[in-house]
Amino acid sequence: MKTIRMTMAQALLAFLDRQYISVDGQETKFVKGVMGIFGHGNVTGVGEALERSPGELIYIQGKNEQGMVHAATAFAKQTNRRQIFACTSSIGPGALNMVTAAATATVNRLPVLLLPGDNFASRQPDPVLQQLEYASDYTVAATDAFKPVSRYWDRIARPEQLMSAALQAMRILTDPAETGAVTLALPQDAQAEAFDYPADFFAKRVHAIDRRPPSRASIERAAALFTEAKRPLIIAGGGVHYADAARQLASFAEAFGIPAAETQAGKSALPWDHRLNMGAIGVTGSLSANRLAREADLIIGIGTRYSDFTTASKSAFRQEGVKVLNLNVNAADAAKLNGIALTADAREAIAALHAELASRGYQAAYSADELERHKLVWDREVDRLYAEESAEGLSQTRALGVINQTIDSSSIIVCAAGSLPGDLHRLWRSSEPKTYHMEYGFSCMGYEVGGAFGAALAEPDREVYAIVGDGSYLMLHSELLTSLQENRKMTVLLFDNHGFQCIHNLQRGHGSDGFGNEFRYRSPGTGRLTGDYMPIDFASHARSLGAAAFTAKTAEELREALLQAKKETRSTLIEISVVPGTGTSGYEAWWRVDVPEVSVSDKVIEAHQAMQARIREAGPY
Incomplete structure (x- = not known):
């Protein structure tokens, strides 16, 4: 039997580079490349393999581990799960930064391959830098946190284990019913250990995704x-x-x-x-x-x-x-x-x-x-909300109307969390399939910018817009820099409404006066965050990263900024000032949010009683 001596990390990349899928007779290279941030847990293993023998796999440098996995997840979503990126990190905090994004992929049934570094399999230098020590079970590592959010999980403690693990990983990644995050934890010494792998392990594999017919x-x-x-x-x-x-x-x-x-x-x-x-x-x-x-x-x-x-x-x-x-x-x-x-x-x-x-x-x-x-009832309601003016400034629904009517119908919009998903779901008028890219399975704040970058990687010939609230943008915007580095243009439409207004509205709808959700200074008088709104210059922040940036406070300014942004060849941010609380609300629908049974507030008690009445009307299944 012919063998090839390679390190485990080199063998993993060589294997991934030869994986293809076939859907309806159309063959596609499955693994586009690897996104990564290097540290001591992967730089001399997977990192060396990417530097010296990447094959056709491209490498994209992430700026935040969660952000790059969001980008990989969005890439898989936009390609209808026909292509993926793998994501690699060091051990410890680098690895754990990917857990939230792993859950996002799994909940949304989207394939992403995670390759976090792990503790030394030999344990010779234990405890290594960033190692989590679990005194009663030394086999437990930080990478065990991926188990509940992965559809398949394995630790490759010996180089020969890679062969069976890699095949199982591909089984899940290409399964339309079972797909999600796959985690292969890679101890940093095992990554560099060599083994004589059978040559046919690196042969081209085509995974046929057959359409399951009904009986x-x-x-x-x-x-x-x-x-x-x-x-x-x-x-x-x-x-x-x-x-x-x-x-x-x-x-x-x-x-x-x-x-x-x-x-x-x-x-x-x-x-x-x-x-x-x-x-x-x-x-x-x-x-x-x-x-x-x-x-x-x-x-x-x-x-x-x-x-x-x-x-x-x-x-x-x-x-x-x-x-x-x-x-x-x-x-x-x-x-x-x-x-x-x-x-x-x-x-x-x-x-x-x-x-x-x-x-x-x-x-x-x-x-x-x-x-x-x-249909006419709803079309007229959307028309009304798209045209609605507010004496206080630009309303959120008016801003969305301007955007919807100005950008090309073939453009892709990306969103994930806050009040914007509700307004977009109700109001956005999509004319073409795959132009509405919403992560709402996990509703993960911070997905939007990384997700837009992933969508731009998948569809470089379309304009891609991240529609994001200021709260979500502040949580995670690092892959805006990566989009500039990779020359993959996207446009960030940042709705500045001074905080986590979606949850602020949810509070006030269930007995609260509103607490802890707006971006305000702490007031000396109340001791709470009830002072003036904090002035944040998001456009200047984007410019500091190298992006083009515009601001808009009126419908006319927004329309002009969108037209100018379309002319830009680099990633762009438009800071849109909108009046808080000017989105849509429920249209004869209910969402269960449990309210305290006991409170010093009569409003809370009333909200609890209303909740109980709605629970009695809901179905059991």
């Missing part, structure tokens, strides 16, 4: 649900995008006259002006979609994991005897809400169900006029 029996069970269904409603989730099923979704809805609503991950599967697209569903949903959900007798969830936002904490579907049909490649998601599971690839499942319902002559009972009225 005939499952199609018949699903079709039987339509026998009595007069008012079905489709909920389009992220699985529609990952299965490239947007066209099939539109054909299905049109053939049977079924309206559709969108989750955050599913948004842009149908264009906003499609006659059957009723907009967002759930807590951040449209009035039209939420009313249709309340009256629906059959919910058809396609590629959704049914988060509490989608189901309005299980209060959205209130029709007596409502049934749920779940088309999902993931069996766990297909079993949710006590539904009937149609476990299959979304595109295959839609096509098979379409054929079966057509053979049975099925049609929903909605009239064209009724659906047109529902």
Whole structure:
């Protein structure tokens, strides 16, 4: 047997460089490259291998470990999970900085490969710098923290262990149902240890991602649900995008006259002006979609994991005897809400169900006029909010309207947390698939800038906009510098509303007067953060990094800044001053936020009682 003597780190990179996937006969190189920040735990192992023998893998220097994993996650999302980046760090704090982003990838069913350095396998220099010592179990290291947030975890303590671990890693990374973060912890001495690897370990591997077809029996069970269904409603989730099923979704809805609503991950599967697209569903949903959900007798969830936002904490579907049909490649998601599971690839499942319902002559009972009225109600509401003026300054909804109407319809917007996801879900008018990139599975503050960089890596020919609040930007903006370093332009649209206003509003809606969420100076009079707003010059900060920057306080200034930003060839930031509290609020939807049963405040007690009443109305599943 022919062998090649390599270090474990060199062998890992050589293996990753030869991995391909095949979807519908189209072959794609799976691992684009490695993002990393070097330290003593990886610089002379993985770092040496990247320097001397990277093959075709590109290396991108991250500026914050969490930020670079967000970028890798966004890259995978924007490529429909067809390509990934690996991310490497040192041990200790460098590794642990990636844990939050690992959870973000796993919750969102997105593949990312994490390669943190780890303690010496030999233990000769223990405790090494940054080593976590767990006195009762010396096999525990900081990298064990990745276990609950990884779909696969392994520690490569001997170089020959790499072979089985690498194959298992690829199994998970390429599995549409089970994918997420994969962590291979790499002890720093084992990275540099050599082994005679079989040459065929480095042969080109093509991982065929076959579309899972539905069984005939499952199609018949699903079709039987339509026998009595007069008012079905489709909920389009992220699985529609990952299965490239947007066209099939539109054909299905049109053939049977079924309206559709969108989750955050599913948004842009149908264009906003499609006659059957009723907009967002759930807590951040449209009035039209939420009313249709309340009256629906059959919910058809396609590629959704049914988060509490989608189901309005299980209060959205209130029709007596409502049934749920779940088309999902993931069996766990297909079993949710006590539904009937149609476990299959979304595109295959839609096509098979379409054929079966057509053979049975099925049609929903909605009239064209009724659906047109529902859509018109919401379109007019969006028009109103996009045009709404505030005497105090630029409102958040007005700013979003200007942006939506000014940037190209092919542009990609990226967002993740705060009040902006709710407004975007309700109001943003997407015309093309994959132009709405929202991380709302984990709602991870700090994803936006790194995510926009990842999207720009994936789609260099499109304009990419990070829509981010000031609170999220302050948490993590480091990959703005990386975008400049890599000459991958993105535009950061920073909404400055003086703090964590989303949670500030949530507080005040549940009995609080508002506490600890605005960026104010501490007041000598109250001893609390109730002084003046802190003046922060975000545009100057961006310029100091080398980005172009503009400021906007009016709709006209914002429109002009967007036009100027489009002309820039480097990453750009627009600082947009918006009036706090000028976003949208719930449209007949509820989100469960538990309120104290006992308090010195009557407002809190009243909020608790209101919460209890809503809990009694919610479903158990």
